[in-house]
Amino acid sequence: MKRPIAGLMALSLFVAITGYMPKASAYQVYKCNGKTVKWPSSKIPVRMRSASVSFPSGAWRNALLEAVNSWNRNPSKFSFSLTYNDSSVGRQNGQNEIWFSSDDSLLDGAPARAFLWWRCPNLTEADIVFDNRVSYTTSTSKSVLWPYGGSSRPFQTTAMHELGHALGLRHENRYYNIMGQDWDHIHANGSTARAYAGEDASHGSVFLYGVRSPQRQDVAVVHWKRSGSSGEYSAHRRTQMYNSSGSLLSSFTSSGEPVYRVNKGQRVQVEFTYENNGASTQNPRVGFYISTNNIISTLDTKIADVGFTLVRGTPYTARNSVTIPSNLNRGRYYIGAIVDNNNSIGEINESNNATYIAIQVN
Ligand SMILES: [Ca+2]
Ligand SMILES: [Ca+2]
Ligand SMILES: [Ca+2]
Ligand SMILES: [Ca+2]
Numbered sequence: 001m002k003r004p005i006a007g008l009m010a011l012s013l014f015v016a017i018t019g020y021m022p023k024a025s026a027y028q029v030y031k032c033n034g035k036t037v038k039w040p041s042s043k044i045p046v047r048m049r050s051a052s053v054s055f056p057s058g059a060w061r062n063a064l065l066e067a068v069n070s071w072n073r074n075p076s077k078f079s080f081s082l083t084y085n086d087s088s089v090g091r092q093n094g095q096n097e098i099w100f101s102s103d104d105s106l107l108d109g110a111p112a113r114a115f116l117w118w119r120c121p122n123l124t125e126a127d128i129v130f131d132n133r134v135s136y137t138t139s140t141s142k143s144v145l146w147p148y149g150g151s152s153r154p155f156q157t158t159a160m161h162e163l164g165h166a167l168g169l170r171h172e173n174r175y176y177n178i179m180g181q182d183w184d185h186i187h188a189n190g191s192t193a194r195a196y197a198g199e200d201a202s203h204g205s206v207f208l209y210g211v212r213s214p215q216r217q218d219v220a221v222v223h224w225k226r227s228g229s230s231g232e233y234s235a236h237r238r239t240q241m242y243n244s245s246g247s248l249l250s251s252f253t254s255s256g257e258p259v260y261r262v263n264k265g266q267r268v269q270v271e272f273t274y275e276n277n278g279a280s281t282q283n284p285r286v287g288f289y290i291s292t293n294n295i296i297s298t299l300d301t302k303i304a305d306v307g308f309t310l311v312r313g314t315p316y317t318a319r320n321s322v323t324i325p326s327n328l329n330r331g332r333y334y335i336g337a338i339v340d341n342n343n344s345i346g347e348i349n350e351s352n353n354a355t356y357i358a359i360q361v362n
């Protein structure tokens with residue numbers, strides 16, 4: 001969300017005069033005098049202090065910790081620590097702090113805001129302020145979340161976006177990524193949806209801080225993709241299904257999610273976004289499955305199996321051909337995708353390897 005740059009006065013002037021030169025690669029980082037702005041290694045793990053009033057023991061603290069822990073699975077040497085019960089928070093006080101506020105002079109209409117200060121090129125302070133009037137929820141239950149037709153904004157995705165700024169990442173609008181629109185950058189399988197950093201931001205963390213040792217691997221698949229951009233933000237939408245010649249299948253919405261109409265025995269293309277959030281290139285098997293519910297596992301019926309090469313860089317949205325089995329009944333099923341379905345890759349997160357798209361068999 002909105003991220004004002006506060007720096008030294010001379011730096012602000014410099015930025016205003018020269019503007020910003022986009023990198024040729026994906027993620028965006030902050031620059032000062034031609035140097036990359038980041039935390040010096042002596043400050044890592046970067047300590048984030050949560051305010052006592054905003055994050056007492058309970059759901060909000062747990063949700064914030066969930067976002068910090070999710071970032072801390074990134075493949076770089078960077079990590080956060082989270083401390084509690086900071087009784088005095090403020091900007092430019094030398095402490096990295098996180099709090100809720102209704103102060104419009106801070107928030108300026110944004111649901112959350114990150115403030116960064118640096119002494120070129122070292123970050124010196126990062127504060128994160130959430131608007132306490134926004135309909136945030138800490139729930140990971142899809143039914144209450146905006147991206148699945150619910151009425152609440154997922155707090156953890158916004159927290160991960162703001163923590164991404166605190167790590168040193170700017171907005172990015174060219175790829176499906178957490179530094180774009182955050183609330184529909186999310187992984188779901190079954191009835192649960194969880195925030196995650198994603199490939200582009202993971203790649204950015206490695207650019208800034210280098211690969212950690214021992215290496216961490218993580219491949220993932222989601223049913224979201226980039227749909228365009230809105231200012232500095234990428235916009236996202238659900239991945240889709242097509243007929244064998246690439247035309248979009250007809251669909252309808254049920255419980256806030258798209259359902260595609262298919263025929264028994266029909267050859268279709270099913271689209272998902274595959275990510276490598278880990279240290280090194282992986283060659284996972286990807287299996288496609290038919291399931292009677294939206295919880296996808298290798299116990300479901302496999303209908304196709306392909307090999308992918310996933311180089312860490314930018315997310316890979318791809319279509320694969322599968323045949324709808326002719327022995328299905330009419331009604332609702334789910335096509336699942338499972339990356340590393342033979343579990344040949346040991347990963348720091350094995351719970352983001354499966355997702356689904358709903359179908360209605362005619
Ligand atoms: Ca403090
Ligand atoms: Ca502060
Ligand atoms: Ca695995
Ligand atoms: Ca994984």
Ligand SMILES: [Zn+2]
Binds near residue numbers: 001002003162165171
């Ligand atoms: Zn932002």
